[in-house]
Amino acid sequence: MRAIVWYGGSDLRIEDIPKPKLRNERHVVLRVKFCGICGSELQAYKGCSTRRVPPLVMGHEFSGEVVETGSDVKEIEIGDRVAVNPIISCGRCLACLRGRQNLCLDMKLIGMHMPGAFAEYVSVPAENCVKLPSEVDFEEGALAEPLANALHAVNRARPSIGDSVAILGPGPIGLSIMLLVQTIGVESVTVIGRSEDRLKIAEKFGANEVISIKNEKELMRIGEEVFDMVFEAAGSWQAVKTAIKFVKKGGRIIIVGLSHLKPMEDIGLMSITTKELDVLGSYGYTAFEFQKAVRLLSRLPMKEMITHIFPLSRAKDAFELLSQRKEPVLKVLLELDNGL
Ligand SMILES: [Zn+2]
Ligand SMILES: [Zn+2]
Structure with a gap:
């Protein structure tokens, strides 16, 4: 073969x-x-x-x-x-x-x-x-795995109705996380990323706000301590730093991305203590979540x-x-x- x-x-x-x-x-x-x-x-x-x-x-x-x-x-x-x-x-x-x-x-x-x-x-x-359910074709079937990753991240995060959510990194996993948290009834989803075309897809999928990290002014405008939870799906230490800055006191950060490079500067570790943040890792998914992801495919x-x-x-x-x-x-x- x-x-x-x-x-x-x-x-x-x-x-x-x-x-x-x-x-x-x-x-x-x-x-x-x-x-x-x-x-x-x-x-x-x-x-x-x-x-x-x-x-x-x-x-x-x-x-x-x-x-x-x-x-x-x-x-x-x-x-x-x-x-x-x-x-x-x-x-x-x-x-x-x-x-x-x-x-x-x-x-x-x-x-x-x-x-x-x-x-x-x-x-x-x-x-x-x-x-695969009869309404799911083979192309969609290949997306069960990334969706399962996103589902696990959301299950780790346990968002509540009315939460304000930010997602850093509008790749397939970040966008899948957005689709899932929207079904729960969060107050707003803000997607932050580098690629204009991916941000456009986020907008099309119903993001309340999309912000390019190339646009310093827009980023500054967000301010600090604005989101109840921040998903890091970009896989970079800079994104972790941004997450620590943007999350509210007592808020939650879920790190899904795999950061291969060591931080070049302080990412704000002290703030994790002083803001009493819950910082959670998310890695893969359980067998149960994979089954669920297959069933969710046709609804998203x-x-x-x-x-x-x-x-x-x-x-x-x-x-x-x-x-x-x-x-x-x-x-x-x-x-x-x-x-x-
Ligand atoms: Zn993978
Ligand atoms: Zn085992």
Whole structure:
């Protein structure tokens, strides 16, 4: 089968590798349909992250059709259309027993610790497959993973009706967080970011206010201590600093982004104490949240976030587009089964 093999940095190669066999009797093999490119994979491509070890077939935001099932698999059948929760947890450690599979002591991610879905076929545990509702197509199915990330962040944040919310970083996760908090009935959502076209999408999705960080005046106008909660979905220490400044006394900050660079200046640690802030991390999602995300797909305009779809053979172009951002780009999917 054809697969996109990553050899570190921007070295991506299309290769012919053996089609995966069922790894055990509880596995299924999928014909991969669509797989999104995650911000963390882009970081690896840019050489900014050492979390993945090459050579590797990446890809953890995917949908597919079941083509083979292990002898112990009863709940999934050949032909089923599924989205896959890429977090593989042991099911036995204390974190798993508390339902926090994202913190499993032996957590593994498909596409990071084992071959992922930037390939025509992938072998995955049956319990990680969630059947797609009939009204959800394969493209939308590939968005279950980023939506699950957003859902977990919102569940961590526990917003109340009437809260004022700011979201730093209008990427797919930040925008998904916005769509979710809007359903709760918060007072307002302010989205702050760098990319004009992404801010426009935030506006279209109903943000009460969008502010470009390039516009110093606008940023100053916000003032300090204005939001009940601030989501950091930009993945930078500068955004964490901004969050600490903008959040009200006694407010809540949820850090979803992965900041790879060390802070170059004081981010306002003292204010965390003096403002008595609740600062929460959000990492991945539970198995329950992934199931919920699949069901929420059809109720949110997630599909409008897809700006580009590339065939497998043009994976390099897809990564370059995300890396250079020479044209407006939000969510990029790879289409793995159109033979191109
Ligand atoms: Zn991801
Ligand atoms: Zn575990």
